[in-house]
Amino acid sequence: MNTTPSILSRLGRDFAFVLPGFFISLFAFVLLVPLFTLALGTAVIWIGVWLVPVVLLMATGFAELSRSRVRLWGGRIDQPGYRRGGAGVTGSLRYLTDPRRWLDLLFETLIAFPVRTFTFVVSVTWTAGGLGGATYVLWGHYLPRGEQESPLAAGMLEALTGGAIPDAVATSYAVESVVNFLVGVLFLLTLPAVMRGLALLDASTTVAALGAGPAQEYPLPAVARVA
Template identity: 35%
Template structure:
């Protein structure tokens, strides 16, 4: 029996990502999670205000311009979220934006109002991102505070009142 040499081809190494074990991955993940609450709160306030005002003023045609602004605000927030995800090591690619089909401002407004990508980013900024952002921010701050407080307990426990101190009790 003869043996023939077998060539084993290994897949190419994955690109170096920012996420990973260690302090570098911790810093990147915290850099993504900690600004989530202010960004989602501001994004929700802007997009929901523009959207609700735009829908309310559609009858006098000013609402089209406000909805156009709301969709562009949603696009900006969605692009910011994709940039934040990319910096945390999760590249989802870039969206394809619709090219205006008709000339002029009315053509641009009709193209934006008819584009599903704009509506997707707006709904993500108004519904998904605030819920996920508030939940993950709360969880991150809780675990970070518990971890830092628990690991440094040996340093600050002596400054807590002991069982012999009655300064913290209302009644004696």
């Protein structure tokens, strides 16, 4: 049974889940934090009191987007209940008494952004390392080379062989290309597992914070389960 299409499908799904999450969280962070800070600063003149419900509603909107992204990825997350506001200014103040909306604000500003920054950086770095190493032979000779610089491949070979390989061989472009190719292939082979772990970190954090209750199991897509 050919599992390559399944692996590539899961890899594409994980990429589509992890990468946009950083930009969504970045937008939520730069929008919600200044507005909430403004609301706190103007609470003494009552402007902030009316602004906080708006911030909470915006945070809930981002939280709903986070839940939708988990479901689209294939995970399971229960929809929590919210306290409804009422008409007029007094009704809008009811949002202030809803702990769920405060949790949405906490998650979208202080939890989601650091987590998704980490997953984004690791995914981009791992992918770039794999592709860059595997194709190093095509572009590596364009890099400037200083006389005092020791290529990475030469350092690795010297450490592994105790300096038994002559410097002329260890520092050659052919050897450097082979070493970088092997490292790149290793990164590419482990990329599906790394991306699955990053996607699970994002989804599990979202389920734990934004779900209706404790998760009964990891929010792993059904296509990835083993019977």
